[in-house]
Amino acid sequence: MTDPRAATTLAAGRGTAGQEEALRIWEGVPLRNPAFTGREMLLLTLRQALDRKSKASVLPHALHGMGGVGKTQLAVEFAYRFAERYDVVWWIPAEHQTVVLQSLRELGRRLGTPETANLQQAASLVLDELTRSTQRWLLIYDNASNLDDLVKLIPSGGGHVILTSRNQTWSDVWDPIEVDVFDRPESIELVRKRSVDVTLEDAERLAERLGDLPLALDQAASCQAETGIPVPEYLAQLDEHMRALTAHDQQSESLSTIAALVRLSLERLRADAPPTAELLELFAFLGAEPISGGLLRRGRDADVSAALKSALRDETRLDRAIRKLNRYGLSKPDANSKIQVHRLFQFVLRDQLGEEAAERSRTNVHRVLASANPGYAKNAETWQTHAEIGPHIEPAGLVDSELLDARRVVLDQVRYLQLIGDLDGSRKLAESAYQSWSKVEGAPLLGPEGELTLLAGSQLAVSLRLSGFNERARTLADEVFARLRSSAAFGPDHEHTLNAATEVGPNLRVAGLFREALELDKDTVARTRRLFGDEDPDTLMALGNLAVNERMLNNFAGAHKIDAEAVQTWQQTVSENDIRLLFAQTNLARDLYGMGRYGEALALQRNVFPPFREQLGSHHPNVLLAARTLAITLRKVGRYSDALAVAEEHYRGTINRYGEDHEHSLAAAMTLANTLRVNDDLVRAKDFADNATSRYLRVFGADHPLTLAAMVNFAIVLRALDENDRARKLDERSQAQMIDRLGQTHGYTLCATSGLANDLAAAGESAEARRLSEAVLATSRGTRGPEHHYTLACAVNAALDLITVGEDTAGHAMLDQATAALAEVLGEEHPEVVGAREQHRIECDIEPPPT
Known part of the structure; x- marks a missing residue:
């Protein structure tokens, strides 16, 4: 049992503590009410309903409208009285969707489900685990309000669910147990x-x-x-x-x-007791979730009314006021000693406070929350406070507060929700703030060109992009950046403008506009250097973005130069296991891979990966990306079985974290498909490649470079299965579109052209295959260099085409030379070197770096 207070109470409710086994998981259930009275028939009815249908909604009798009849108390008593029936009892405050998602993710951690950055995905994993589990579990969703939002966050089966609500529409979903007034x-x-x-x-x-x-x-x-x-x-x-x-x-x-x-x-x-009265009045404008004395104390420096200030600045007085509320029956401490005022009391407070008292209370709430706000949410140590503030933002009306610092609480909450993976909640809150603040006239920092409005717009663009609303994200990011850049108050060199520019670049890359992103990021780097200096972390981050663009344009040598300088800078200022240095080194490994220096890339990545994973965890986004690079480099050096093990694990971790349609998940699927192919598991390789290509088409569009790269890889798998006609159609389409989007010399175009030459050879069109092979070889020598792995692969294929058209002497001489050079690069025993000696064509697959 995790809660010692619960353990004591449960022992009293279940028999002698020494005779009973503690529950494996028990969390969040409010303290048992020692004055609980009657309700024996209702408890029996609830138990029978769960045994019969596994789900029960506890609703107020229709005659009593908003309730106050003891729904929650009934659920609490049930949890304690029948605790011995369950291995897991988990209480979920269900009025606020973010709180539900966070609670389910915490349950997932206790159950051992995989970590994921997306709260919705985390909830789905937990619901699936519960549905499959052999454990006896009870989930209690207390005060559920919005049916549409919550119904998808309830397990379909496998255990028991109790839901309490004032909303009678739940009676249409499950048979209700109506709680009436006392006898x-x-x-x-x-x-x-x-x-x-x-x-x-x-x-x-x-x-x-x-x-x-x-x-x-x-x-x-x-x-x-x-x-x-x-x-x-x-x-x-x-x-x-x-x-x-x-x-x-x-x-x-x-x-x-x-x-x-x-x-x-x-x-x-x-x-x-005036301090207690003003403390109570706060709850007219706070949310229904409990609030801790600690959070209130964080607001002790706020400019609030005198009586409340006296309590907030004196811990003893505050504790005294809280106890008095409890003794008056106006609040109850929850299992974590937080203060909770019944929703009906909050409702009538809002309704009955006079105008002067209501204004005082509303202002006090805004100032306390603004003072308690820990600020920028990048530091995870502040997240617990942000989590406690979150459910009170909307009820308190912080979006429309007259206090600018209260509006800043909203911006910090948007960022916090992004960081914890509640993208839906982050997007909705940012949308509300941006729309509201854009309409304000004559107020400093607000209105269409106001600082807070533009910051809200920038954060909304981030949430939209991370949520997959790519077109709107790009439009908004461009709009905010343009406003900041042209603003007299900010201009092109202001920190806000440069931060906004870093959001424009990813949207351009997601749209496949790699050159445009490169030019923007070059300008951002120049301005950041002038503003912060060469060694500032913001400058190094801007340089990292610039290197991303170079990789997308296949200028791996240019990216390598940038990343090598970043690595050197970090090495001079931080320890060898600092995550910033490790991140820069993983980028350098990607550059080495793109340059065909696979052995060096693998050695660097194997050195970096263990401390990176140890510090950040296996499911951190940057660690997952590093794992993909490790899988790719293992494959390229010929360690196919090792590569497959890493690629399989990476794919599972990425899907668990992001879901199936995220860019990183699609790349993970294609990496796995490529790895399965070289391990001769062609059926699975086809399934993964086909599925990933279809998703690329849906998410990115038919002419996006990443979609086209997926088509090239899928065609390679199809050729291995002798589905040559289908492979050729894919290659013809992808090559033509790559020439149009990326140009003749881009690495992706060369891979597509090489694949098309292999299609032609398979079809017996030897002369045309020779023409394409020689053309792609000449271009690859000029762009990748004569010793690059793929240049040598093109040389092997061109030699085989010479032999096929009857130029045996020249063809064999060229094949021997290319094979020897390939052995120098990959090693004598590499499968591709062995295949070249046996006159097998070589495939040039594509592993796009992350955008």
Whole structure:
């Protein structure tokens, strides 16, 4: 059991602690309510419903509207009372989708499911694991609101699910268990548990007056016990507040009762304990998720109202105020000692606070959250605080706050959500901020050209690109960059402009506009150097982007020069296992691979990979990319079985992290296909290559260079299976489009042309095959160099074409020379060298570097 408080309580509920085995996983279940009363038939009904259908929705009886009937308390009691039935009990606050996703990912970590950068993907892995699992598990989704968002985040089977909600539409999904008000004996029992001095007659009067509504009874009894007001006097004061409410408001009787109770308690707190009253008022504009005293304390320097400030600046006073809220029955501590105010209390607070108090409370919330905000989310040490702030951003209205620092909380939350992999949440929040701030007139930092607006737009572009909305991401990134560059307040050399430029480049590369990205990044490097200097991390990052462009344009020598300088710079300033140096070295290994220096690339990558993986973990994006380079270089040096093991593991890790349609996942699939092919597993190679090519077509489009590269690789597999006609069609299409998109001399074009020559040779069109082989050989010598592996492969193929057309002497002489040179590069025992000696043609596959 992971929660010692839960362990103690469970032991009490399940028998002697020494006689019971602790649950393997128990997380998040609220503390057991020692005053829990009655509900025996409901507990039995809930148990029978789960045994029969495995899912149950706990809803308020339709007559009682918003609830307050004890849905959550019923679920809590069920978890404790029947804990021995389960190996896993996991409580999920379900009102906020990001919180649900984070909770499921944490469950995945406890279950040992693979790590993934995308929260939606992580949730899917957990749901699949639970569905397949033989463990006995119970998930409780508390206060589920949006059916459309949540229904896909619930396991399809395998265990038990309890869902509590005020939303009656859940009754259309699962048969509901309706929770009604107490029976009168239950009401009396609860009141007398809360206050032992209350007579049976007074308890019945209180129950009658409050309509047996559990939430109202619990709060009223707690308040009466805390204040010591006799029940008759308490009821008289309650009636006075009820009359004041009904004179102005038309609402349900149960809601009016709750409102009157809150007003009565708030009135007394304002008189007796102003800090506690102002603490309570905060919850009118906070979300439903619990909030910790620690987060409130982080806001102690905020310019808030005097009474609240006195509590925030004194830990003892704050603890005293929190305890008083608990004793008044207005809040309850959760399992992690956070403060939670019932949603109904929050609703009536928002509804009943006067204009002055509401404005004070709203301002206090904005200032506290702004002061507690840890700022830029790049440091993972701040993530716990960002996670706690997140559910309160929308209820507090921070997007439209008058306080600019509160709006900055929104920007930091967008970045945090990107970093933890909640791309959907990040995109929605950034969209809301960008749209709202763009419409503001006459406010500093806002409006279409305002700093915060443009920063929101830049972050929205990032979220859109990472979510696969490539066209809109590119359009927005271009728009924000253009505004910053032309702005009198910023201009082309401002940090914001240079940061925006780093987002334009990836969008250009994703669109296949490699040359345009190169020119932009050259300009960014020049400006960054002038602003920060040669050795600044931002300059080195800009240079890294420039090297990416050079690799995409097949200028691996140019990329190598840039990356070698970066490696040298980092070596002079950081330790040998610093992740920045290791990252630069993995880039250098990619350059060496592209230059055909496979042995050097493999040696460097094997040296770098273990410490890189040890520090960042196997599923970190940069480690996964390094694993792909390792698999490729192992294959190229002829270690095919070793390469396959690495490629298989890399593919699984990448799919688990990104899903199937991400650029890195598609590249991983194609790397695996290429590796399966050289290991003679042609059926699987075809499946992977075919699937990856289809996905490239859908995600990137038919004429994108990455799609065309996939076609070239797929054609190679098809030729190996003697599906020559289909291979030729692919090569003819890809070669023509590569010439148009990339030019005659680009490495991808040369590979496509080489493949087409192999198609022609297979079809017996020897003269045309010879023409293409000789042409691609001449171009490769001029661009790749005469000693490059692929140049020598072209020479072997050209020699075989000479022999085929009858020029045996020249052909054999050329073949012997090319084979000897190839042996110098790859080694005498390399499979391609052996194949060349046996007069087999060589294939030139493509392994595109990441964009």
